[in-house]
Amino acid sequence: MVGMTYGSRPTIDDVARAAGVSRATASRVINDAPGASGVLRQRVRQAVADLGYRPNEIARALASGRQRAVDLIAVIDNPDLSLGAHPYYSRVLAGVMTALESINVQLRVQVAAEDDPVSAIDAIAGDLTVGAILANGSPELAARLHQRSHKVVSLVPTATSVPAVEADNIGGAYAAVQHLHSLGRRRIAAIHGPDRNTCAIARRIGYRRAISVFRLRDLNTAGDFTREGGHAAALRLIEAYPDIDGMFVACDLMAAGAIQAITVTGRRVPHDVSVVGFDDSVVSICTNPLLTSMRLPTEEMATAATRMLLTGTITPGHRQRFPVVLVERDSTSRRDR
Amino acid sequence: MVGMTYGSRPTIDDVARAAGVSRATASRVINDAPGASGVLRQRVRQAVADLGYRPNEIARALASGRQRAVDLIAVIDNPDLSLGAHPYYSRVLAGVMTALESINVQLRVQVAAEDDPVSAIDAIAGDLTVGAILANGSPELAARLHQRSHKVVSLVPTATSVPAVEADNIGGAYAAVQHLHSLGRRRIAAIHGPDRNTCAIARRIGYRRAISVFRLRDLNTAGDFTREGGHAAALRLIEAYPDIDGMFVACDLMAAGAIQAITVTGRRVPHDVSVVGFDDSVVSICTNPLLTSMRLPTEEMATAATRMLLTGTITPGHRQRFPVVLVERDSTSRRDR
DNA sequence: TTGAAAGCGCTAACAT
DNA sequence: ATGTTAGCGCTTTCAA
Numbered sequence: 001m002v003g004m005t006y007g008s009r010p011t012i013d014d015v016a017r018a019a020g021v022s023r024a025t026a027s028r029v030i031n032d033a034p035g036a037s038g039v040l041r042q043r044v045r046q047a048v049a050d051l052g053y054r055p056n057e058i059a060r061a062l063a064s065g066r067q068r069a070v071d072l073i074a075v076i077d078n079p080d081l082s083l084g085a086h087p088y089y090s091r092v093l094a095g096v097m098t099a100l101e102s103i104n105v106q107l108r109v110q111v112a113a114e115d116d117p118v119s120a121i122d123a124i125a126g127d128l129t130v131g132a133i134l135a136n137g138s139p140e141l142a143a144r145l146h147q148r149s150h151k152v153v154s155l156v157p158t159a160t161s162v163p164a165v166e167a168d169n170i171g172g173a174y175a176a177v178q179h180l181h182s183l184g185r186r187r188i189a190a191i192h193g194p195d196r197n198t199c200a201i202a203r204r205i206g207y208r209r210a211i212s213v214f215r216l217r218d219l220n221t222a223g224d225f226t227r228e229g230g231h232a233a234a235l236r237l238i239e240a241y242p243d244i245d246g247m248f249v250a251c252d253l254m255a256a257g258a259i260q261a262i263t264v265t266g267r268r269v270p271h272d273v274s275v276v277g278f279d280d281s282v283v284s285i286c287t288n289p290l291l292t293s294m295r296l297p298t299e300e301m302a303t304a305a306t307r308m309l310l311t312g313t314i315t316p317g318h319r320q321r322f323p324v325v326l327v328e329r330d331s332t333s334r335r336d337r
Numbered sequence: 338m339v340g341m342t343y344g345s346r347p348t349i350d351d352v353a354r355a356a357g358v359s360r361a362t363a364s365r366v367i368n369d370a371p372g373a374s375g376v377l378r379q380r381v382r383q384a385v386a387d388l389g390y391r392p393n394e395i396a397r398a399l400a401s402g403r404q405r406a407v408d409l410i411a412v413i414d415n416p417d418l419s420l421g422a423h424p425y426y427s428r429v430l431a432g433v434m435t436a437l438e439s440i441n442v443q444l445r446v447q448v449a450a451e452d453d454p455v456s457a458i459d460a461i462a463g464d465l466t467v468g469a470i471l472a473n474g475s476p477e478l479a480a481r482l483h484q485r486s487h488k489v490v491s492l493v494p495t496a497t498s499v500p501a502v503e504a505d506n507i508g509g510a511y512a513a514v515q516h517l518h519s520l521g522r523r524r525i526a527a528i529h530g531p532d533r534n535t536c537a538i539a540r541r542i543g544y545r546r547a548i549s550v551f552r553l554r555d556l557n558t559a560g561d562f563t564r565e566g567g568h569a570a571a572l573r574l575i576e577a578y579p580d581i582d583g584m585f586v587a588c589d590l591m592a593a594g595a596i597q598a599i600t601v602t603g604r605r606v607p608h609d610v611s612v613v614g615f616d617d618s619v620v621s622i623c624t625n626p627l628l629t630s631m632r633l634p635t636e637e638m639a640t641a642a643t644r645m646l647l648t649g650t651i652t653p654g655h656r657q658r659f660p661v662v663l664v665e666r667d668s669t670s671r672r673d674r
Numbered sequence: 675t676t677g678a679a680a681g682c683g684c685t686a687a688c689a690t
Numbered sequence: 691a692t693g694t695t696a697g698c699g700c701t702t703t704c705a706a
Contacts, residue, residue, distance in 0.1 A: 009463065011699055022677045027701060037675060054463055058404055059699030061395045062682050069445075084431030084636050087424045087619060094421030097448045107446045108406075111434045126346065126391055227622050256623035263625060282424060285564050286593035288600060288625035299421050348683055359693045364685065374691060396683030399698045 010051040018047035030055060057106075067129040069106040070306055072096055073121075073145075075137035076114050078194075081225055083111070086253070087281045088298065092135050092155065095302025099310065105130060117141055125149040131309035133302065134158070139198065146316070153305040153314060155298075157198040163318035165305045169199055172294040172324030173206025176248045176276040179292075179326055181214050183334065185246030185274055189219035191233040191258060193250040197225070203250045203278060219244065223254045230254025234261035247275045252283040252293055259287050259331065275331040289330035297322050347388040355384035367392060394443075404466040406443040407643055409433055410458075410482075412474035413451050415531075418562055420448070423590070424618045425635065429472050429492065432639025436647065442467060454478055462486045468646035470639065471495070476535065483653070490642040490651060492635075494535040500655035502642045506536055509631040509661030510543025513585045513613040516629075516663055518551050520671065522583030522611055526556035528570040528595060530587040534562070540587045540615060556581065560591045567591025571598035584612045589620040589630055596624050596668065611669040626667035634659050 016026040021040050028036045029044035036044070047053070061067035074089060076082050083089050096107055110132075112120035121141055124132065131151030134142055139159035146152045146162040154164040180188045190207045193200025204220075211218050219241050223229040230249060234257065237244060247262070249255035255277030262273050269275055269289055277284055280295035301322055308314050353363040358377050365373045366381035373381075384390070398404035411426060413419050420426050433444055447469075449457035458478055461469065468488030471479055476496035483489045483499040491501040517525045527544045530537025541557075548555050556578050560566040567586060571594065574581060584599070586592035592614030599610050606612055606626055614621055617632035638659055645651050 012701095013699080023700085024677060024679095024702080025675085028676095031701085033701095035675065040676085054460065056399075056699050057464065058395060058398045059682090060701075062393075062399050062684085062698085063700040063702080065682065065701090067395060082431055083434060084428040085619060087427055089430060090424055090427045091421040093426060093430070093446065094419055097420060097446065101448065101450060109430065109434065109444045109446060111438065113438060123391065127394065227619075253619070253623070256625075260625055260627070282422060282564075282590070282620065283623045286590070286620045286623040288593075288597055290597070349685095350683080360684085361686085361694075362692060365692090368685085370685095372691060377692080393683050396698090397685075399682085399700085400684040400686080402685090402698065 009056070010053045012053070012055070014051055015044065015047045015053050018051060019043040061129075068104060069108050070096065070100065070130045070309055071108045071110050071124060071128060071132040072135060073110045073112060073124060073132050073137070074135045075112045075117050075141060077117075077137070078224070079114070087283065088279070089135065091281070091298040092302045095299035096133060096306045098299065099303045099306035103310070105310065112137070112141070118144065121145045122148060133305045133309070138196065150316070151309060151314070153308050155301055155305055157202055161316050163308070163314040163316065165301045165308070165320045165322065167296050167301060167322045168324045169202030170206040170209070172278065172296070173203040173248065174210045175324070175326055176278065176294050177207055177210035177214070179332065180246035180248065180274055180276060181210070181216070183246070183274055183332060186216060187219065187241065187244050188216055188246035188248060189237045189241060189244045191223045191230055191237070191247065191249045191254055192220055193223060193225050195222065200225070200250055207248055223250065225251050225254060227253050227257040230257030231261045232257075234258035235265070238262065238265050238267070245273055247273055249275060249277050252277040252279040252281045252291060255291055255293070256283050256287045259289070259291065270330065270332050280327050284327070284329065287331070289333070292329045292332040293327050294324045295327045296324060346393070347390045349390070349392070351388055352381065352384045352390050355388060356380040398466075405441060406445050407433065407437065407467045407646055408445045408447050408461060408465060408469040409472060410447045410449060410461060410469050410474070411472045412449045412454050412478060414454075414474070415561070416451070424620065425616070426472065428618070428635040429470075429639045432636035433470065433643045435636065436640045436643035440647070442647065449474070449478070455481065458482045459485065470642045470646070475533065487653070488646060488651070490645050492638055492642055494539055498653050500645070500651040500653065502638045502645070502657045502659065504633050504638060504659045505661045506539030507543040507546070509615065509633070510540040510585065511547045512661070512663055513615065513631050514544055514547035514551070516669065517583035517585065517611055517613060518547070518553070520583070520611055520669060523553060524556065524578065524581050525553055525583035525585060526574045526578060526581045528560045528567055528574070528584065528586045528591055529557055530560060530562050532559065537562070537587055544585055560587065562588050562591060564590045564594040567594030568598045571595035572602070575599065575602050575604070582610055584610055586612060586614050589614040589616040589618045589628060592628055592630070593620050593624045596626070596628065607668050607670055613669060617664050621664070621666065624668070626670070629666045629669040630664055631661045632664045633661060
């Protein structure tokens with residue numbers, strides 16, 4: 001520990017001194033950059049190990065002009081669907097961390113609050129380094145962020161200019177209705193998501209397309225992606241169309257509420273009404289009966305988005321699509337019918 | 338924009354030049370530090386607004402020696418309970434963000450992977466600035482982190498030296514059993530959590546205390562905090578003790594599985610078997626019937642932990658306790674009995 | 675291949 | 691109250 005200030009972390013100068021080389025050489029070795037002989041490389045590596053040296057990322061970032069951080073941005077538009085209330089964010093987090101593990105890039109979480117998301121977005125844009133992953137939010141906000149930084153990938157359908165990793169929401173919704181239809185269901189109602197939510201919009205399109213192809217009646221009502229909303233929506237539907245025999249619900253949380261509501265009216269799931277949710281989140285294995293759901297590969301999508309940022313392989317309008325497949329569980333089981 | 342390098346962000350020097358003051362004065366005004374006259378303050382503020390100046394946090398951090406970041410650390414000990422599979426982390430995230438909103442402190446998420454959490458923890462410890470929030474993990478790991486940094490708060494029961502924000506897990510478990518007892522239940526079984534999980538240990542103690550006080554039989558089995566584990570555990574219990582009339586389950590996810598399993602055996606919840614979960618997470622409103630659960634104020638705890646770090650009001654061994662209260666729902670309803 | 679030296683943008687002593 | 695200056699720990703020219 002000769003020459004090292006006591007108590008504080010060793011700096012690159014301490015390493016250089018211990019190895020008997022210049023700071024520049026130490027830096028080259030530490031960064032695996034060319035321009036250092038094998039002998040000196042050894043000596044520096046030894047010194048690093050001896051001193052327990054770890055580079056100061058802040059100084060590194062300032063000197064090089066680039067920090068290694070990925071920003072995860074969540075826009076809170078609806079207090080009822082804030083971070084804590086929804087398992088979605090856990091999955092996104094997990095996916096991002098998968099891409100980040102062992103590569104020395106940090107994850108920063110940013111929240112753009114509902115009162116002034118625009119200025120929040122502007123502030124975030126200025127600080128982006130590796131780039132940002134947009135977990136939700138309106139196309140307008142996404143476009144603004146993208147305009148300011150370009151290092152952005154959206155996890156939801158968004159403005160055409162913004163690079164995005166997208167799930168096949170339309171195809172998923174179509175497949176859900178198709179599945180209900182294949183089960184012999186002919187009065188298939190839908191509980192849609194919020195009007196302005198891009199995922200919800202896509203799923204609505206898929207439902208419409210399916211009922212048109214299968215020549216079914218369009219029985220639908222709007223929900224808000226909450227359990228309570230799904231519960232209320234299901235009751236509305238049943239009251240309006242008592243002979244419903246299938247339900248396509250635009251998210252698992254609403255589907256959980258719908259199953260509860262259907263049960264309350266004395267109907268059985270899936271015997272009287274088959275239900276298909278959307279997300280394949282933890283919620284789908286907590287309902288009773290277990291919820292058949294369209295699998296949204298959220299973790300994989302978040303991992304892919306993060307990798308795109310890391311490799312810099314994003315161009316305006318870039319799209320990477322993920323399939324949405326049916327995960328069949330008890331809420332559409334044939335056995336019980 | 339006179340004197341400002343085109344294309345790059347304005348620096349504090351640009352601001353100083355525009356305002357016709359020294360860099361130091363500009364810094365004082367920007368940081369609301371004393372030592373600047375009203376006139377100059379005005380001029381600097383104007384320049385900041387004109388240029389759209391925003392301080393470079395990296396440079397600020399390097400110069401001042403302190404970065405403003407809170408680290409959230411998740412230890413992944415069980416792949417089945419990784420970030421994505423559990424709504425817990427969403428809630429923690431939400432709680433932390435609540436404390437951080439509008440105060441210009443960043444949240445970094447760190448994951449200590451199962452293969453080598455110790456070295457991961459050591460690496461993290463060296464980079465702490467404001468401090469770290471430990472979302473889970475063993476007391477040993479927590480102690481090690483605390484020893485290296487001291488700026489740590491645990492969200493789970495942990496080593497005595499480590500400051501912690503703790504829920505009254507023991508009292509909560511006791512209250513759960515008490516509630517079942519007050520409903521007339523006398524054969525109250527428990528599905529415990531993993532042996533080494535400190536939360537699970539506390540809840541087990543609460544259960545034991547309650548059955549001892551109420552003079553009940555200790556009917557229990559171990560679970561793993563997963564839905565599948567809860568399902569299997571409930572089946573084991575029912576087979577071993579077919580006359581069970583109450584179940585205390587150490588987490589909501591397992592309780593969801595337990596309700597499903599109980600239903601499968603032809604028993605009704607709550608008519609035949611009343612069930613109480615633990616967490617009051619989103620899972621508790623997705624089960625059917627709705628799950629009575631002990632409310633763990635996770636968001637509030639995370640907020641409190643973050644505030645402790647921000648204010649620096651932590652001392653070794655510090656404890657802040659949160660109550661765990663019963664949230665009664667249908668799985669222990671009296672109506673249905 | 676190696677080293678010396680100039681910053682990165684800011685804060686904080688220290689002068690004035 | 692204001693300005694001057696020396697760093698923070700590192701990367702990265704540039705010269706040798």
